[in-house]
Amino acid sequence: MKRSARYLCLLLLFALPVVAQEAVAAKPSQSPEASMSPSGEEIWADLMLGNKRFMAGESQHTDLVPLRQKLVQGQHPKVIVLACSDSRVAPEILFDKSLGDLFVVRAAGNIADAIGVGSIEYAVEHLGSSVLVVLGHEKCGAVTAACSEEKMPTPNLQAIVDKINPAVLRAKPHSKPEDLVDTAIRENVHQSAQDIMRTSAVLREALQSGKLTVVEAVYKLASGEVVRLDKLSLIVPAFKLDVGDVMRAP
Ligand SMILES: [Zn+2]
Numbered sequence: 001m002k003r004s005a006r007y008l009c010l011l012l013l014f015a016l017p018v019v020a021q022e023a024v025a026a027k028p029s030q031s032p033e034a035s036m037s038p039s040g041e042e043i044w045a046d047l048m049l050g051n052k053r054f055m056a057g058e059s060q061h062t063d064l065v066p067l068r069q070k071l072v073q074g075q076h077p078k079v080i081v082l083a084c085s086d087s088r089v090a091p092e093i094l095f096d097k098s099l100g101d102l103f104v105v106r107a108a109g110n111i112a113d114a115i116g117v118g119s120i121e122y123a124v125e126h127l128g129s130s131v132l133v134v135l136g137h138e139k140c141g142a143v144t145a146a147c148s149e150e151k152m153p154t155p156n157l158q159a160i161v162d163k164i165n166p167a168v169l170r171a172k173p174h175s176k177p178e179d180l181v182d183t184a185i186r187e188n189v190h191q192s193a194q195d196i197m198r199t200s201a202v203l204r205e206a207l208q209s210g211k212l213t214v215v216e217a218v219y220k221l222a223s224g225e226v227v228r229l230d231k232l233s234l235i236v237p238a239f240k241l242d243v244g245d246v247m248r249a250p
Contacts, residue, residue, distance in 0.1 A: 040212075043131045047095045051094060054224055055225055064098065064099060067098060078131060079097075084107070086108075088221055109163065109188060112195040117196050120203060121203060124211070132214045134189050137218060137221065138219065138221045145161050146165050146168045146184065147184055164191075166191060167190075167191040186218060186229060193214055196214075216228070
């Protein structure tokens with residue numbers, strides 16, 4: 001065998017196992033980390049179990065002192081919740097979760113402004129959160145104010161209503177006057193989810209790559225139930241990634 005041919009054989013002998021190993025490592029199903037991490041839908045199913053406990057008056061998570069001590073080391077919340085500031089809509093309570101479980105961003109009308117979106121980016125990029133729940137609720141005062149079309153008494157209150165108004169305008173042609181607030185509440189949840197994706201390249205990329213799951217939902221005050229919006233009627237279907245639409249949105 002010529003020297004060049006022997007060299008080629010040796011090269012193949014050493015190179016092939018490396019190529020084979022890389023091919024195995026590239027398969028996501030073989031990664032132990034991937035197989036251990038729950039999917040976005042599994043995490044949502046766990047939140048729904050917590051919500052059922054809350055509805056039934058069987059909430060857990062009362063042993064807070066040792067948990068508080070454990071969390072001094074750091075936080076790794078799997079879930080981000082964008083919710084309204086309304087005192088009746090406390091995410092940790094209605095999902096029966098505890099310290100360290102939820103990264104919560106709250107503003108009247110569950111609106112997504114730059115600071116809210118930045119907070120969500122921080123949780124996804126630095127804390128490893130992989131599910132974002134955009135949560136509206138029945139009888140939302142901020143959405144009701146937007147539906148009233150009245151001028152707000154301060155510029156800051158007007159800023160909240162201005163952010164919700166496009167959702168009200170979309171809801172109007174599809175709703176009887178007596179149903180307008182309920183329809184606008186659902187549409188406003190959808191609008192917040194769209195606003196987040198429209199204004200954050202980081203979160204769009206996380207959604208496209210499967211690193212982030214977005215769930216839109218509405219909380220019912222009397223029953224305590226959190227209902228995912230794809231189970232309710234929406235003017236625009238519940239959130240689906242369409243980067244073209246997101247980029248074209250005003
Ligand atoms: Zn509200």
